[in-house]
Amino acid sequence: MVSRRGFLQGGAIGVAGSAIGATSGSLVANALNNTAAETATAKRQLPFYGKHQMGIETPIQAVTNLVAFDLKPETDRSSMLRWMTLLTDDIARLSRGEPVLADPAPELAIGPAGFSAYVGLGKSMFIKLGMESDIPAGFIDLPAFKMDQLEEKFSGGDVVIHVAADDPIALSHATRSLVRDSIPFASVRWTQSGFAHTPGVVKSGVTHRNLMGQIDGTANPQLNSDDFASVVWMDQGPEWAVGGTQMVFRRIAMQLDTWDQLGTKSKEEVIGRKLASGAPLTGTLETDAPDFAARLPNGLSVIPDFAHIRRAAPEAFKERIFRRPFSYEAGISESGSVDVGLLWCSYQANIEEQFLPIQRRLEEFDLLNKWTVPVGSATFFIPKGPEPDSVIAQALFS
Amino acid sequence: MKKIAVLLASVLLLAGCAPAGQVEISDAWVKSGEMSVEGGMTAVYGTITNNTDKEVTFVGGETAIAGLVEVHEMAMIDGEMKMQRIEGGLVIPAGESAVLEPGGNHLMLMQLTGDLMAGDMISVKFDFEGADSITLDSVMAKPAEGGDESYHETEMDMSN
Numbered sequence: 001m002v003s004r005r006g007f008l009q010g011g012a013i014g015v016a017g018s019a020i021g022a023t024s025g026s027l028v029a030n031a032l033n034n035t036a037a038e039t040a041t042a043k044r045q046l047p048f049y050g051k052h053q054m055g056i057e058t059p060i061q062a063v064t065n066l067v068a069f070d071l072k073p074e075t076d077r078s079s080m081l082r083w084m085t086l087l088t089d090d091i092a093r094l095s096r097g098e099p100v101l102a103d104p105a106p107e108l109a110i111g112p113a114g115f116s117a118y119v120g121l122g123k124s125m126f127i128k129l130g131m132e133s134d135i136p137a138g139f140i141d142l143p144a145f146k147m148d149q150l151e152e153k154f155s156g157g158d159v160v161i162h163v164a165a166d167d168p169i170a171l172s173h174a175t176r177s178l179v180r181d182s183i184p185f186a187s188v189r190w191t192q193s194g195f196a197h198t199p200g201v202v203k204s205g206v207t208h209r210n211l212m213g214q215i216d217g218t219a220n221p222q223l224n225s226d227d228f229a230s231v232v233w234m235d236q237g238p239e240w241a242v243g244g245t246q247m248v249f250r251r252i253a254m255q256l257d258t259w260d261q262l263g264t265k266s267k268e269e270v271i272g273r274k275l276a277s278g279a280p281l282t283g284t285l286e287t288d289a290p291d292f293a294a295r296l297p298n299g300l301s302v303i304p305d306f307a308h309i310r311r312a313a314p315e316a317f318k319e320r321i322f323r324r325p326f327s328y329e330a331g332i333s334e335s336g337s338v339d340v341g342l343l344w345c346s347y348q349a350n351i352e353e354q355f356l357p358i359q360r361r362l363e364e365f366d367l368l369n370k371w372t373v374p375v376g377s378a379t380f381f382i383p384k385g386p387e388p389d390s391v392i393a394q395a396l397f398s
Numbered sequence: 399m400k401k402i403a404v405l406l407a408s409v410l411l412l413a414g415c416a417p418a419g420q421v422e423i424s425d426a427w428v429k430s431g432e433m434s435v436e437g438g439m440t441a442v443y444g445t446i447t448n449n450t451d452k453e454v455t456f457v458g459g460e461t462a463i464a465g466l467v468e469v470h471e472m473a474m475i476d477g478e479m480k481m482q483r484i485e486g487g488l489v490i491p492a493g494e495s496a497v498l499e500p501g502g503n504h505l506m507l508m509q510l511t512g513d514l515m516a517g518d519m520i521s522v523k524f525d526f527e528g529a530d531s532i533t534l535d536s537v538m539a540k541p542a543e544g545g546d547e548s549y550h551e552t553e554m555d556m557s558n
Contacts, residue, residue: 082517089538101427102443102500102540184430184516184541 041166041199042111048095051243052233052385053392055116056324056347057223059204060196061164062114064326065175066249066343068122068157068378069186077129079185081397084119086181087161088391091117100177108173114166114199115174119392120247120380125158134396136234136241138350139381142248145363147374154251154376157189162345164326166199192251192376194326194343206324207278207286211340212254212371214271215278216325218286219309232322234349240395243384245347248321248355251328251376253341259371270367272307280309306367312358319357321348341372351379421454421490421529422447426522428507429500430539434514441470441504442522442537445497448490454528456496457487458505461522465509472502481506487527500542516541 046054075083090100094115099106126135144150161178165171179188196208207217221228229235232245259267264275272290273280280290281302292310294302303310314320323346330339348354362369383393426444434440442461448454459467469488470481479501488503490496498504505524514520518539524532 079515079517082515085517085519085538086540101425101538102429102542104542181516181541 042097042113044114044166044199045097045112046095046114046116048092048385049388050385052245053118053382054091054095054385055118055162055164056232056245056322056382057228058116059223060206060208060217060324060326061116062166062196062198063168063171064162064164064194064196064343065171065191066194067161067163067175067179067182067191068189069159069161069182070189071125071128071158071186072184075185077131077397080129081391081394083182083185084392084394084397087117087119087178088386090177090181091392094174094177100181103177105173108169110167110170113170115164115170117161117163117174117178118382120160120162120382121393121396122156122158122160122378122380124156128158131396134238136237136244136246136381138352138354139246139379140352140356141379142351142356142359142377145359145374147363147369147372148377149373149375150377151375153190154192155190156378157380159186160247160249160378160380190376192328192343194328196326208325208327210254210325210342211256211327211329211338212259213267213275214273215286216342217323218273218278220322220324221320228322230349231320231354232347232349238395240383240393241381245349245382246351246355247380247382248344248346248348248351249376249378249380250344250374251341252344253339253373253375255371255373256340257337269304269307270371272303272309281307304367306365308362308366308368311361311364311366314358315361316357318353321346321354321358341375347382419451420449421526421532422449423524423532423534426534426537427540428514428520428522428537429542430514430516430518431541431543434510434539436510436512438510439464439506439508440510440514441498441500441506443498443500443504444537445495446490446524447495448492448529450529451492452528453489453491454526455487455489457525457527459522459524459531461507461520463511463514463520464507465511466507468506468508470504470506514539 046058048054093100094117095112097109097112099109103109123135123139123141126132161182163171163175163178165174202208206220206223207215210216221231234241234244236242268274268281277284278286279288282291282294290303290309290313292301292303292313296302323344325342325344328341328343332338346355383396386392386394424445424447426442428442429440446456456469458469461467468483471484472479473482475482488496496503516539519536520539521533521535522537
């Protein structure tokens with residue numbers, strides 16, 4: 001006969017037991033989820049061969065390295081082709097998650113992990129190689145802007161390799177592989193590292209929340225749309241350039257100490273968007289189009305005249321660009337100031353016609369300039385993507 | 399016709415596969431560096447897989463850029479790791495692979511007829527006993543150092 005007390009005790013044990021069961025069950029479930037998440041992240045493979053180089057028309061990865069090079073004096077057009085031959089083979093293998101040929105650490109090839117890399121060519125490269133006549137239309141070095149405080153160590157470069165992945169180890173291994181095969185031809189001018197969100201933290205896409213708190217990359221042309229193609233990819237010019245794009249790189253330092261003194265409302269007015277949602281001050285969703293004509297009862301614009309999104313908005317249809325900015329963090333000073341900002345990358349078919357007018361307007365009057373300082377700058381031409389059995393920029397260097 | 403065959407060969411090489419029942423060579427590369435200059439030497443690496451049902455022996459090869467080609471191994475000689483020719487070649491049992499890598503077995507190219515530069519593509523013929531020769535038309539020259547530190551000191555052994 002079971003006493004009430006014993007029954008209660010048994011019940012209690014039973015309850016405790018099932019609680020433990022539930023706990024270990026969820027541990028198991030978590031472990032399974034983790035395995036699944038790791039596998040999905042490690043396996044994410046982006047296509048390498050195609051009309052365009054990889055790593056541009058694709059959701060932003062977690063971590064990135066940009067490495068800029070200066071050509072060695074002896075590097076000529078035929079050495080460029082050999083360099084591109086090596087890089088093409090390396091990137092093809094890394095995109096499949098495989099070690100490169102002659103990899104001294106093949107065990108680090110843990111999977112594609114969203115790897116991408118593309119190669120860009122600076123105007124200085126065309127000049128050094130005596131190939132000025134090959135410089136595509138609209139591909140210019142940027143003029144000096146009055147808000148610029150550019151540093152040589154973050155600026156310029158004959159060639160850039162932009163590597164990105166969803167895993168820091170995969171990124172490091174891939175970067176090392178690509179740099180190793182570059183050193184016979186060039187020396188490293190600068191390297192800059194950045195990050196966005198870890199996969200799964202926010203919805204996959206090209207926007208990320210920058211370190212000022214804003215959602216960055218809104219109002220971009222949609223990936224894989226005809227609109228994207230017309231904004232980003234060159235559709236005329238020499239054969240090697242069609243399918244390519246022109247990249248603007250800006251290292252933009254954020255003055256967070258003073259920015260953080262602003263209240264949410266002021267921050268939102270500087271940008272013209274709500275911090276939490278990224279919606280324009282005239283809307284409710286990030287994707288809502290800003291209504292620049294809307295006025296407050298007192299007659300002032302809802303989106304102030306000095307607001308970043310008003311200044312950056314295209315005034316002509318062709319004045320549009322595709323932004324794909326990463327964040328950076330490069331240390332904390334003794335007094336606690338963080339050195340953070342953006343590795344701001346934009347892509348457009350013509351820098352002069354698409355990017356420059358926007359940048360001129362920002363230079364003229366953009367309150368955000370008070371808290372953002374361009375400290376690095378470079379432009380690169382990204383040749384079209386390689387087909388199997390061909391090499392990046394093959395036609396240019398052959 | 400010949401062009402098509404060459405193209406096909408390079409496609410197979412890129413795909414890293416060969417029909418079963420044959421000898422296959424994957425991930426072949428040749429080292430470029432300080433030594434890979436006219437009159438100098440270098441080595442070819444890669445993985446040779448014997449997909450046949452009988453033993454094959456990797457006995458040597460040929461390439462336009464080298465006057466002398468030999469299959470070498472790294473061996474402990476008088477307490478030091480040195481390169482030496484493998485007498486009779488490298489035996490690869492049925493169904494097994496032989497990895498040619500820095501610091502291990504390799505196809506040694508000597509008496510180079512010109513400079514081999516990073517990113518160059520060379521054609522290399524691999525000779526076997528027990529299987530047909532295989533010619534790879536696009537073996538990439540990779541900049542690489544390390545793995546065979548005694549490279550420089552073994553020149554004497556090579557004159558044997």
